[in-house]
Amino acid sequence: MKGRPLIGTFAVLGYIIMIVPILFVVAIAFTDSQTLSFPLRGFTLRWFGEAASYTPFTSALLSSLGLAVLSTALALAIGIPVTLAIQRGKIPGKSLVEGLFLSPLVVPELVVGLALYQQVMVGLNQTALVALVIGHTVILLPYAVRVTGASLALADPFVEEAARGLGASPFKTFLTVTLPLLRPGIFSAALLSFITSFNNVPMSLLLQSRNFHTLPITMLDYIQQSYDPMIAAMSTLLLAGTVVIAIVAERTVGFAKIFGGINK
Amino acid sequence: MTIAAEFIGVSQSFGDFLAVDNLDLKIEEGKLTTLLGPSGCGKTTTLRMLAGYGTPTKGRITIGGKDATRLPPEKRNLGMVFQSYALFPHMTVAENVAYGLKIRKVSEPERSRRVMESLDLVGLAHLAKRRPKALSGGQQQRVALARAIAIRPALLLLDEPLSNLDARLRVQMRSEIRRIQAETSLSVVLVTHDQDEALEMSDTMVLMREGTIMQQGAPEQVFPAPANRFVAEFLGYENFIDDPRRGLLTVRPEHLRVAASETEPAVASAGLRLPATITSSAYRGVDLVITTAVLNAAGEEIPLVSTVRRDSLAADFMGHNRGDKVTVYTRDVDLVALPG
Numbered sequence: 001m002k003g004r005p006l007i008g009t010f011a012v013l014g015y016i017i018m019i020v021p022i023l024f025v026v027a028i029a030f031t032d033s034q035t036l037s038f039p040l041r042g043f044t045l046r047w048f049g050e051a052a053s054y055t056p057f058t059s060a061l062l063s064s065l066g067l068a069v070l071s072t073a074l075a076l077a078i079g080i081p082v083t084l085a086i087q088r089g090k091i092p093g094k095s096l097v098e099g100l101f102l103s104p105l106v107v108p109e110l111v112v113g114l115a116l117y118q119q120v121m122v123g124l125n126q127t128a129l130v131a132l133v134i135g136h137t138v139i140l141l142p143y144a145v146r147v148t149g150a151s152l153a154l155a156d157p158f159v160e161e162a163a164r165g166l167g168a169s170p171f172k173t174f175l176t177v178t179l180p181l182l183r184p185g186i187f188s189a190a191l192l193s194f195i196t197s198f199n200n201v202p203m204s205l206l207l208q209s210r211n212f213h214t215l216p217i218t219m220l221d222y223i224q225q226s227y228d229p230m231i232a233a234m235s236t237l238l239l240a241g242t243v244v245i246a247i248v249a250e251r252t253v254g255f256a257k258i259f260g261g262i263n264k
Numbered sequence: 265m266t267i268a269a270e271f272i273g274v275s276q277s278f279g280d281f282l283a284v285d286n287l288d289l290k291i292e293e294g295k296l297t298t299l300l301g302p303s304g305c306g307k308t309t310t311l312r313m314l315a316g317y318g319t320p321t322k323g324r325i326t327i328g329g330k331d332a333t334r335l336p337p338e339k340r341n342l343g344m345v346f347q348s349y350a351l352f353p354h355m356t357v358a359e360n361v362a363y364g365l366k367i368r369k370v371s372e373p374e375r376s377r378r379v380m381e382s383l384d385l386v387g388l389a390h391l392a393k394r395r396p397k398a399l400s401g402g403q404q405q406r407v408a409l410a411r412a413i414a415i416r417p418a419l420l421l422l423d424e425p426l427s428n429l430d431a432r433l434r435v436q437m438r439s440e441i442r443r444i445q446a447e448t449s450l451s452v453v454l455v456t457h458d459q460d461e462a463l464e465m466s467d468t469m470v471l472m473r474e475g476t477i478m479q480q481g482a483p484e485q486v487f488p489a490p491a492n493r494f495v496a497e498f499l500g501y502e503n504f505i506d507d508p509r510r511g512l513l514t515v516r517p518e519h520l521r522v523a524a525s526e527t528e529p530a531v532a533s534a535g536l537r538l539p540a541t542i543t544s545s546a547y548r549g550v551d552l553v554i555t556t557a558v559l560n561a562a563g564e565e566i567p568l569v570s571t572v573r574r575d576s577l578a579a580d581f582m583g584h585n586r587g588d589k590v591t592v593y594t595r596d597v598d599l600v601a602l603p604g
Contacts, residue, residue: 158350161317164337165344166364166415176363180354 022239029232036227047233057234060218067129067214068197071136075193076186078137079144083185086145087152088160088178101145104138112138113206128209135203140193147192151185152178184252191249195242266293267329268419268451269314274323275475276309283309285475286323291419295467296445296452300459302498306475307455308423314453315344315421328418338367343412343450347424349404351396357383357407358392364415382410385444402433409441413448420445422454426461438464459499463487471495490514493602501600502569505536508561512602519598520570522554522584523591537593540568545584550574554584556592568592 024038032042051057079101085091086098104112113135120131159181163173204214213221215238223231269291276284284306291297291314299307312318313325316337324333332340352360361379370378383389386406396404405425412420425441426434442465445452456462462469463483470480471494479491490496493504493512501514515536522540540556551571560566570592572584 155353156346156348156350158346158348159352161337162344162346162350162411163352163363164317165315165340165342166411167338167341167367168363169338172367177352 025232026236026239028229029236031229031232034228036229036232047229048237050230051234051237054230056213056218056222057215060213060215063212064198064215067132067136068194070133071140071197072190072193074133074137075140075144076148076190079141079148079189080182080186082145083149083152083182084178087149098145102142105142109135109139109200109202110206113203117206128207128212131207132204132212132214135207136197136200139200139203140196143192143196144189147189148182148185151183152181155181187252188249191245195245199242267291268293268327269332269453270326271310271314272324272326274310274313274320274325276313276318276321283475284313284320287475287477289470289477289480291451291453292468293451294449296442296454296465297468297470298454298456298462298466299470299472300456300462300498301472301478302457304474305472307457307472309475310472311421311423311453311455314419315342316340341415341418342421343415343417343419344421345405345408345412345423345425347427349396349408349428351404351407351411353396355395356392357388357394357396357399360396360407361411361414363411368415378414379410382414383407385413385447386410386440402429402437405429405437409444413444413450417450420448420450420452422452424455424457426456426458434461441465463499471498488600490600490602496600496602504602505538505558505566505568506560506562510601514600514602515594515598517553517569517571518573519594520568521593522556522570522572523593524588535594535596536599537591538568540590540592542584542586542588542590543567544586552584556590558592 027040028036028038029047030043030045031037031040032044032046033040082097082101086094091097116131116135120126120134159177160173163177164170168176199216200214201216201220204217205220208214208217219231219234267290271287271289274284274287275282287306287310289310299310301307309318313320314327316332316335316339320333324331326332327335327340327342337344352363355363358379361382362375365375365378380389380392383392386409388403388406388410391399391403391407396407399407405428409425422441426437429437438461441452441454444450454462454465466483468480469483469486471478471486473494479486479495486495487499490499490501493514496504496514500516502517503515503520505513505515507513513536522542538558540558542554543557544555546553548571551573554570554572556568556570557565558568
């Protein structure tokens with residue numbers, strides 16, 4: 001930042017713009033008042049208690065967790081072999097394959113959601129859960145493919161040949177060399193996918209049903225009807241969970257590696 | 265002479281590109297053989313086929329007298345050192361070296377003994393517990409060597425092993441690899457594009473160009489008698505003179521002398537003695553590099569290069585100016601006649 005005052009100022013401004021509104025939400029979660037208002041009045045933890053015992057939230061939390069775990073597992077199950085094929089395989093049109101799996105990043109989620117609604121829920125008469133698992137898996141695929149591959153892409157491309165030369169069969173090479181190199185990538189891809197699914201709104205909004213709501217959608221519904229600090233308390237809890245996951249990801253792999261290995 | 269490995273009429277092509285063209289080559293047991301040539305000459309492709317990382321499109325490869333043409337790398341028992349070293353980043357130095365022994369199910373006390381023995385050989389026993397990332401390039405390279413040697417390979421294969429080291433370390437590692445080769449009596453095949461490296465290290469050097477062998481033999485046989493212009497140029501012969509009587513002659517810059525006047529010196533008729541004009545001269549510390557122009561038999565002007573050793577550090581830079589008329593000459597023994 002030294003010697004670049006303009007960039008430094010913008011960076012600080014950026015942080016302020018991003019963080020300050022969040023701090024307000026966190027602060028309001030502790031207010032002893034009936035509405036989401038500022039300035040704060042008193043200090044209470046009761047909104048946390050109410051949020052934790054509000055059944056629509058708790059059941060939606062379980063739904064969201066289940067959905068996130070399921071779609072993360074599926075995305076990795078598809079993404080890891082694809083990554084291996086792209087990074088190590090001798091297949092033609094690698095960039096085409098990679099492009100295909102990264103495309104959910106640019107295709108509007110509402111379009112995918114609508115298609116799934118028509119084809120899976122109406123057409124095949126499946127439940128919202130099935131459609132949501134498919135939808136979230138599609139959204140998570142770019143992370144599963146890209147983030148998983150990052151650690152492998154940075155590794156020496158000849159390590160597998162070296163293992164073969166030392167006597168390891170292709171399978172043994174995969175177990176003892178490729179997989180350990182892939183592990184940090186898989187771990188961070190899993191964390192990132194989990195957070196992405198857990199926080200998703202557009203897809204979940206389109207594919208919700210009467211008996212299956214994700215937490216963000218339930219919170220959205222709630223905020224349209226009531227305007228009390230319980231929603232701030234719930235948001236604060238979510239924020240805390242996300243921060244914990246982010247810290248774990250940073251400690252084990254590092255964000256630079258997760259987001260394309262910029263610093264290596 | 266015992267043969268450790270042999271190529272019999274081996275070709276390999278990638279699409280339209282013929283990387284190795286009908287190669288016949290014997291690798292002698294217990295000797296160091298270098299494959300030498302410019303990039304794209306097929307030397308690395310040849311080494312990779314020997315290691316099993318590429319299958320010949322034609323011909324056969326034998327290792328220890330047995331056909332190995334289609335044998336996968338893990339069945340060949342060869343120790344390969346990659347240009348990038350290819351160490352396993354998630355294992356310690358000792359685990360890297362132990363890898364091939366574990367695969368071979370060498371039991372524990374014996375395994376540790378051989379790991380330490382290999383690390384001792386390369387002088388890195390004290391770094392056994394480090395990760396490769398914590399080592400310098402030279403140390404990583406020694407680990408790669410130790411890892412390849414630990415499995416007691418039938419041959420040790422080195423792909424440009426010194427090219428990623430700095431200049432001083434590179435020269436030091438030449439004698440280091442020779443020492444290791446002597447202590448283990450391994451058959452070694454080394455790929456390089458550096459003729460000094462090949463000259464210093466080889467028992468046999470194999471010069472390649474466009475997938476075929478241009479010349480092979482001991483350095484002391486090949487160096488004074490290049491078989492053709494390509495080999496001569498690659499080994500640093502810079503002057504080529506068409507002599508109507510003797511054909512194409514070549515002489516190294518170090519052996520082409522420059523005399524200040526046109527009268528001296530008297531040279532035996534078998535040597536070379538030509539009037540020349542200096543076109544440039546460059547100061548290079550101990551040497552002067554003097555470029556001259558002579559007229560060939562066809563009356564064309566051709567450039568010749570001499571490196572002239574200065575007698576002492578105090579010697580003058582005088583007498584070598586652009587445009588000076590001089591005589592370039594060389595002794596008969598320093599003149600090499602090239603066929604064709």
